[in-house]
Amino acid sequence: MVGEVSSSFATGPRQHDGTFYEFRTYTVKPKKMKEFLELTSKNIHLRTAHSPMIGYWTLEFGGLNKVFHIWKYESFAQRTAVRTALTKDQEWQEKYMSQMLPLLDKQENEIAYLVPWCELGSSEKDGVYELVTFHMKPGGPAVWGQSFKNAVASHMKTGYTKLIGVFHTEYGLLNRVHVLWWNESPDSRASGRHYVHEDPRVVAAVRESVRFLESQQNCLLVPTAFSPLK
CATH class of the missing domain: 3.30.70.100 (Alpha-Beta Plaits)
Incomplete structure (x- = not known):
């Protein structure tokens, strides 16, 4: 907008403070939602160690096989640093990303204030x-x-x-x-x-x-x- x-x-x-929020929407492959949520629940602490999560939801109406989550950042520089750290976090990459990405059909994001x-x-x-x-x-x-x-x-x-x-x-x-x-x-x-x-x-x-x-x-x-x- x-x-x-x-x-x-x-x-x-x-x-004054530059705080913004990243909205992420993932479309999960049909019949893979349970596996996705179990994997995320088990490993999300690895992600929140890098930056705060505001909320994480599944869509009940208005879209099928989707999850929506919001992340808070204090600046674009902080987000860049977090994303860089995540790519170097071997535990996050091996335990979550490598197993999660094959479960998805689509990823979308927005930056909002x-x-x-x-x-x-x-x-x-x-x-x-x-x-x-x-x-x-x-x-x-x-x-x-x-x-x-x-x-x-x-x-x-x-x-x-x-x-x-x-x-x-x-x-x-x-x-x-x-x-x-x-x-x-x-x-x-x-x-x-x-x-x-x-x-x-x-x-x-x-x-x-x-x-x-x-x-x-x-x-x-x-x-x-x-x-x-x-």
């Missing part, structure tokens, strides 16, 4: 997550930022869901915003969403925001046993 609009988003707190008005949240108890991706019209937050913030806030105020983070892409498909929500269950999310979309305050905020929207999609994420976000 950045490209030509990155300067507008760069006026917030993230400009938290928007300046959002801090990364956490979950107090187990639940499920919804990742909603918005492809916004060109022009940046100077045009639609306040309306988008108001739409997010209107959902937060209803209390049926918890905001974990709002991210904008720096590398990947541009003009995109990702919103990560926590819910107690798919049923609580469904009933809460149906209820709040009868709330005139939510309806008004969403109606204003969608004027700047090109498209959107979502997926339901189930945290793995080894995910920090539960």
Whole structure:
């Protein structure tokens, strides 16, 4: 979502510390998901020894045979150093990478920043997550930022869901915003969403925001046993 609009988003707190997040989506070969997750669970500590993992999920709806994970970096220099160290980590390469890669059909990644008005949240108890991706019209937050913030806030105020983070892409498909929500269950999310979309305050905020929207999609994420976000 950045490209030509990155300067507008760069006026917030993230400009000072440089912290960003890498979103990784792996498509696992059919019938190999169980083997993939067992291998990852057994060896993920070798990876987190190099840099912090925010969360690791499987997709329940919105994509099949996929896992999604988020990694935190303080700078691009740190990410480069981590990636270099991983290639030299013989235990990681032999115990995990050499066995994991044949299980995959595809790998995708994006680099994203938290928007300046959002801090990364956490979950107090187990639940499920919804990742909603918005492809916004060109022009940046100077045009639609306040309306988008108001739409997010209107959902937060209803209390049926918890905001974990709002991210904008720096590398990947541009003009995109990702919103990560926590819910107690798919049923609580469904009933809460149906209820709040009868709330005139939510309806008004969403109606204003969608004027700047090109498209959107979502997926339901189930945290793995080894995910920090539960």
